[in-house]
Amino acid sequence: MREKATILVVDDENGVRQSFNMVLKDDYNVLLAANGEEAMAIFKKNRVDLILMDIRLPDTDGVTLLQKLKEIEPDTEIIMVTAVKEIQTAVKAIKLGAYEYVIKPFVVDDVLTIISRALEKGRLVREVTYLRSELERVKPFEKMVGKDEKMIKLFDLISTVAGSDGAVLVQGESGTGKELVARAIHNRSPRNKKPFVVVNCAAIPSTLLESEIFGHTKGAFTGANSTKVGKLELADKGTVFLDDVDTLDTTMQGKLLRVIQEKEFERLGNPKLINVDIRFVAASNKNLPHLISRGDFREDLFYRLNVFPVNLPPLRDRKNDIPLLLNHFLARYSKKTGRDVQRFSEKAINSFMAYDWPGNVRELQNLVERFATITRKKMIDIDDISSPDIVYESVKPMKLKDAVNEFERKFIGKVIDRVGGSRKRAAEIMGIHRNTLLGKIKDLDINS
Ligand SMILES: Nc1ncnc2c1ncn2[C@@H]1O[C@H](COP(=O)(O)OP(=O)(O)OP(=O)(O)O)[C@@H](O)[C@H]1O
Numbered sequence: 001m002r003e004k005a006t007i008l009v010v011d012d013e014n015g016v017r018q019s020f021n022m023v024l025k026d027d028y029n030v031l032l033a034a035n036g037e038e039a040m041a042i043f044k045k046n047r048v049d050l051i052l053m054d055i056r057l058p059d060t061d062g063v064t065l066l067q068k069l070k071e072i073e074p075d076t077e078i079i080m081v082t083a084v085k086e087i088q089t090a091v092k093a094i095k096l097g098a099y100e101y102v103i104k105p106f107v108v109d110d111v112l113t114i115i116s117r118a119l120e121k122g123r124l125v126r127e128v129t130y131l132r133s134e135l136e137r138v139k140p141f142e143k144m145v146g147k148d149e150k151m152i153k154l155f156d157l158i159s160t161v162a163g164s165d166g167a168v169l170v171q172g173e174s175g176t177g178k179e180l181v182a183r184a185i186h187n188r189s190p191r192n193k194k195p196f197v198v199v200n201c202a203a204i205p206s207t208l209l210e211s212e213i214f215g216h217t218k219g220a221f222t223g224a225n226s227t228k229v230g231k232l233e234l235a236d237k238g239t240v241f242l243d244d245v246d247t248l249d250t251t252m253q254g255k256l257l258r259v260i261q262e263k264e265f266e267r268l269g270n271p272k273l274i275n276v277d278i279r280f281v282a283a284s285n286k287n288l289p290h291l292i293s294r295g296d297f298r299e300d301l302f303y304r305l306n307v308f309p310v311n312l313p314p315l316r317d318r319k320n321d322i323p324l325l326l327n328h329f330l331a332r333y334s335k336k337t338g339r340d341v342q343r344f345s346e347k348a349i350n351s352f353m354a355y356d357w358p359g360n361v362r363e364l365q366n367l368v369e370r371f372a373t374i375t376r377k378k379m380i381d382i383d384d385i386s387s388p389d390i391v392y393e394s395v396k397p398m399k400l401k402d403a404v405n406e407f408e409r410k411f412i413g414k415v416i417d418r419v420g421g422s423r424k425r426a427a428e429i430m431g432i433h434r435n436t437l438l439g440k441i442k443d444l445d446i447n448s
Pocket residue numbers: 142143144145146172173174175176177178179180181285361362365
């Protein structure tokens with residue numbers, strides 16, 4: 001069930017306040033204020049979704065109060081209550097950001113309709129803000145593949161962990177799939193209809209990170225020209241993914257620890273506490289216990305996050321998955337590029353199996369994407385692999401001279417191909433005399 005929205009009623013007449021209270025209290029949390037000062041005090045202390053405000057107040061006028069409130073919290077919807085003779089002021093209020101005005105005396109049902117429409121608008125605005133932030137990094141839904149025993153265990157662990165609400169710490173080398181795991185946990189959790197919000201701790205400069213996470217109010221610091229809703233607020237009821245959590249400085253670590261423990265925080269420049277219900281998933285490719293011993297990572301935060309540790313094996317420790325991943329990405333990219341690349345040759349697969357993949361799955365994926373984009377053949381062979389690391393890790397130990405000859409043979413053959421067979425042009429490009437080239441073609445048995 002959705003949580004009740006909170007409505008603040010501001011009116012100097014007790015009778016009016018009480019009748020609003022009667023009508024609203026079943027469906028909403030209602031707060032009451034008799035004047036501008038009371039309204040401001042309540043507003044600063046509570047999260048308020050909508051305000052019903054009399055345009056005439058004993059200590060201020062509705063338009064001034066509206067401006068002050070909007071400055072603190074532009075997202076709060078405000079409905080002005082007015083008498084016929086003050087319609088001009090009400091119109092002014094609309095120009096300044098009020099959602100609507102209602103004229104006294106009014107029909108209760110009409111007011112209720114306006115309230116629910118205003119709240120719905122607020123909800124949509126939040127959703128759009130969230131979707132925009134997600135769109136920036138939109139990715140097609142990516143499937144996680146693996147049949148190595150280590151991966152089967154990992155998939156089991158993901159299912160178990162997804163059902164619980166405890167924090168998760170995903171550790172593994174770069175490119176092993178930490179973000180994919182975090183998304184999988186969220187997608188399988190009861191929170192999957194709510195946002196999955198990524199905080200890219202390493203990519204955001206530390207000066208901006210705090211406002212990115214907690215949000216800020218207008219004027220909170222130089223350059224804060226408008227109020228910004230932070231990622232924690234956007235992620236309410238959903239999951240926050242703290243990527244590269246080890247790069248946070250210890251001050252930010254302390255601030256996040258507080259959110260995890262207390263489930264509340266403040267926007268920069270506004271002491272009002274905001275409550276959130278968030279599941280945290282953090283990732284790191286560093287050895288956190290080691291960082292703790294050096295004083296670079298807070299031990300208390302580590303224990304808070306490490307409720308469920310998930311460790312991703314590097315690709316070199318599950319080489320059985322290499323052919324599966326090659327085919328998985330080849331199918332994806334050849335579909336995307338429209339080229340009909342069907343498979344890798346056995347020799348090519350063998351050299352991939354012998355290679356250690358320091359960049360893990362990401363490196364393999366990038367390589368396949370490159371092949372699928374440039375090749376015009378149905379089968380990718382060892383000769384198509386231009387990465388020296390991969391080719392030479394897979395060759396049998398041999399004399400250097402033989403290895404150099406082998407390289408020259410392939411390289412020269414490719415250059416000649418590239419220039420459409422012209423010996424002259426190829427020699428120029430390689431910076432050798434044409435006769436030297438002709439000699440090499442003969443000695444190395446290059447058939448181009
Ligand atoms: N098991 C897998 N199956 C399919 N794709 C995978 C798998 N593991 C990783 N990938 C893909 O490899 C790429 C890298 O994965 P991801 O971004 O999750 O890695 P990471 O561990 O977060 O890396 P980094 O530490 O560099 O941020 C992504 O495009 C992801 O979709």
